[in-house]
Structures are given as structure tokens and as C-alpha cells.
Amino acid sequence: MKWFLQDAPENSIVLSSRVRLARNWRDMPFPQRMDDGQIAACCNRAREVLCSDNTQLQYVALSSLSPIDRQALVERHVISPALVESAERAALIVSPDEDLSVMVLEEDHLRIQAFEGGMQLEKAYQAARVPEGKLCPAGMVAFDDKLGYLTACPTNVGTGMRASLLMHLPGLTLSGQIEALQRALSKIGLTVRGLYGEGSTAAGHFYQISNQVTLGLSEEDILATLSQAGHEVLDLERQARQSLKENKGLAFEDQLMRSVGILQQARMLSSAEFMQLLSMAMLAADLKLYTPPQQDTLRRLMLTCQAAGIQKTAGKPLDETARDALRAKIVREALAHK
């Protein structure tokens, strides 16, 4: 996850840019109508195209992974919760850095996704197009001249593209501006969701902003709209942070630094509380109130301290109490200045 940890444009607010392309082959039925032979053929084709001449990309049958490993991939946004539900037949093709992945037999035959750190939508789009070009040469892909790419669910028909920005918006949340933002963005075809997509809550003030519409727009239009909106949200968030700092003064600083103190000393941290405190610590770092031991310490903790990540570190399944204790220990050690 180097892309997530490295310094990247605007990444004190925009944690990552993601582009996902939904594609289907025209010579196979959609996944929900496939028989076992077609499932195997689909997985094999994807594997041969991407992994035979490219030792960088690894093919993983989801069924070969433990439930904890699957969940850890969801937590790192490499796969969707839906892919885990199809784990018996689905596969994943992934780069060592996890910045590029192809989910095989999620809702569609292929879900190609590319991540970049910070505000780099265009770069993510270009990265996703490389495997897409190999997997989906003209004539092989399910494409309709009028509608565009055909997908299992009609909401993806057209470009088959979902572009999204993962943004950290504590300023807008704490100053009560999120709902107005959601309404404004929905008018231009964008949606605001929590950290793990549809239906998830905005744990720790992290939000995904993405395009809702895939039909009747070009990829360039979608990227331009999202990018422009992203920059506007970024400016609003900066203003909100600054205004909280100026208007609430020491009480605000106190609120942020107490979160840092609790992260540094707590012996038990639930996942939800951790995300909340981490969000405040990130804000404290951005406002230069707090200096973490390393530039990427807080983002690294965000990646590793979800439920499955904790259990991967432990090397075994843990109950909630044990997870909360280990999470607190990892956080405490990471935040201790050497």
C-alpha cells in the first residue's frame, strides 16, 4: 500500500483516488447465470491474459483465503464486500502494492480498479485502462453502440466506471456542513458514502465521493465533474478547519489533543472509537498541533488497525476484547516517540 502511505497531492484531505471499470465478455452470460464450467473459463481467461506475461500480478482464488485474509482485503479496499460473498467462485488479480486489482466474478465478469494516493483521478483512470485494454479488446467485450458497456446491474451500464475520492472531512462534519454538501453534490450526479461504500457510516469523518451516473456521459466528463467537485470540497474543508481553529480556539485544540493523548495511552480501543480518535489526530497533525513520529504513521494505522488487520497481525482469530487490546497496543507503540 505504498501509494496510500507516500506523500501525494492534497493527501492531508484527499486520502486516495480510485477508478473502477465494470466489464463483461460478450461470449459468456452474466455471473449470476453462469454454470461451473463458465465460471472456471472466466477465471482462467482473466488469469491467462494478465498473469502469463506479467509476473507482477498475482492470481488468488478467493476460496483459498481465510475469512480473516478476505476481510483484511476489504478493509484495505482491495476487494468489495460483495466479492467476499461470492468467495466460493470469485478470484482476485492484484499487484504487489495493491494499487491495481481485478475482481473476477463479483457482480460483473471483471471489476478492474486502480488506486492512487491523494487527488490523482486521471492517473488512476489511466492505470486502470492498461489491464482493461488487455482483458477487453474490441469485439470481445459486451458493448452496445447506443448504451455503451453492458453490465449485470443497469446502474453501471454506459461507461461502467465508478470514480471516487476518499476524503477526510472532519472540518465539514464538526461544523455541521456534511448534509448540505451531500445535497449539493447529488444535484450534479455525485454521491457521498461512508468509508466502506454503500450503507456504511462515515466512521471517523472519512467519506467516499463518487459518480452516481454512468450512462450518457463520457469517462472524461465524469472525471472532470468529480475532480472539480473534489477540489471544491477540498477548499471548503480547508476553510472549515481553519475557521474551527480560529473560532473555537483553545477548546478545539484541547479536543484534538485529548484524542492524541487517549490514542497514546489507552489500553483498549474499539474500532469505531479508534477511527474517531485517529480522525482527530490526523486533523491535529494537519493543523500542526501534533507531530506524529513518522509522516505516514497515522495513515499506516488506519490501514492496519481495522478488525481483520489486527487479527492478521496477531496471526490468529481474536475476540472483540482481545482485538481492542491489541489495537490499543499497536497504536500506542506506533505513537511512542523513539
Place this chain on the structure above:
Amino acid sequence: MKWFLQDAPENSIVLSSRVRLARNWRDMPFPQRMDDGQIAACCNRAREVLCSDNTQLQYVALSSLSPIDRQALVERHVISPALVESAERAALIVSPDEDLSVMVLEEDHLRIQAFEGGMQLEKAYQAARVPEGKLCPAGMVAFDDKLGYLTACPTNVGTGMRASLLMHLPGLTLSGQIEALQRALSKIGLTVRGLYGEGSTAAGHFYQISNQVTLGLSEEDILATLSQAGHEVLDLERQARQSLKENKGLAFEDQLMRSVGILQQARMLSSAEFMQLLSMAMLAADLKLYTPPQQDTLRRLMLTCQAAGIQKTAGKPLDETARDALRAKIVREALAHK
């Protein structure tokens, strides 16, 4: 206040031992009936007896002190709130270390008090007897063969002695045993009060345990009863701490260490919250969960971070918000490991 900061017997639970002797001269009326001439004579006599041959003891007219300086003396337990109320005419004679003081014209002509760190009642009593012997030779002091020492308020008649232990009892407080303890101690003539005596609440789990009865008992009886009760409370507190640690486990450790974290990072600390957090940090240190930078760091903060102590540090009166901010700063800097 070296006596408070130094290592002393049992001082992880018994912060200090105090003995106070109320005395009056037989050739003067009680303070509330004195005229200006008698007031001056009383102050001068005390000053001549104690300060003329002893440059270690300093004489201070209360009226010469600023309100903040008076309040700071109350916070350090050198004088009583009642002496501040009589500030226009009262005086204080005090040792450099503040372990010995004589309040002149509080409720009685003389209130002689000696402090020792930890559980050292007998030593405090002997220390108080030295100035008492000089000030009150037989024949000069108001004494009745049947009643004992005569005092302005009948509750002090007899020995005129109040002996007390300042104890830190978070274990008994958190496990809900304080009220039962108060009832049990009252049956043997002892009272349990908050940090600043009668009517004050037990901020941060600090309690004063003292004798209620002064009449019909010898000084030795009173000291023996209090000392024995103090040792019993000490054992109960130790058991309560251990049992909280064992039964509540990590959740208890978490509660204590979060208090340390907040002390280390907060930007605003009210006096009440500070005492509460400090109490938890002291408990964490006693249970070896936390190591303060210096052995006396937490006790030193307890002495210096009350409202007037903060303003003495600032060198000027501060409003509550400014006090809370400066308190947080002093605490944060004291707890930062160099």
C-alpha cells in the same frame, strides 16, 4: 514543601500527617472579643516569642499579602480558609518549608500546626510541641484542671488538638466503600472530610481523616486511635486497589492510562477535572502502570496546580479560562519525558 515531596512512610496512600494545637493566653479575651490594642499585643507577643531568637520562622501579617497569595497558602494547607476571613487582623508565623506554622488570631489566639509527609503522626505532634512549649508556658495558657485547654469554640476544649491524615483513597472510592468507612470511623470518634476540611468535597479521591473529639481523651489516646485507624484504612485501600486491578483487569488499566494520556495532552484542565485525572495518574503510578518523569512529579503538580498556585506562577490574576489553559500547560510540560 519538601516534607510533602520527599519519600515518606506509606506516602503512596497517606500523603501527609498533620497535628494542630489550639491555644489561648489566659490574660487576653478570645479573638472575637478583642479590641485593636489587644489584637496588636497578641500578634506582637507571638512574633517576639518565636521570631526574635529564631530567624528560620517568618512572621507575616495576612493583610500584607495579596488575595492570591493568601489563597495559595490555603491551597497548600498552610493556613485555614477561616484565617483568610480574618485577614485584616490575623498573622502567620511559618517555617521556610511550611512544615510548621502558627496562625495567630484565627478562631483562637494560636493555632500551631505541624506537617510531616506520609504516616508520621507522632513526629508531627512532637514538632508542634516545640513552638507550643515556647508560646504557652504553664501559667500563661488558658487551661482548666478539669476541662483542659480552653478554646474559643467548645468543640476544641480539652486537648485543643486536631490530628489528621490526608489520604488518597481512589480504590475505596471507586469500589463504593467510602460511605461505609465514614460510618465506621465516626463510631470511634473520627471524621472523614474532603481535601480542604469541613464542607469541602473529596476532589480527586483525597480525604482528611481526623479526630472529632478533643475532650476527655489524652493526646496519646487520640494519636493512637487515629494512627491505628489510618493503618486499617491503608490496608483496606491497598486491598481495594489490588482487587480493582485483578477483577476489572484491562478495562481498569485503560481507565487509568486514559487519564494519564489526557493529562499529557489536554490544552485546558479545570481544577476539578485535574484533581480527578491526577488521582487516577497517582493510582496508575502506584500500580506500576505508569512511571512519571520524577518520583515527586505528581505530588508537586497537586501542590502547584490549584487556582491560586496557577496565578502565582503566572504572576498575575487570571480568569478561569486562562487558569485552565495555564494549568494544562504546566501539567503537560511536567509530564513530558525529557
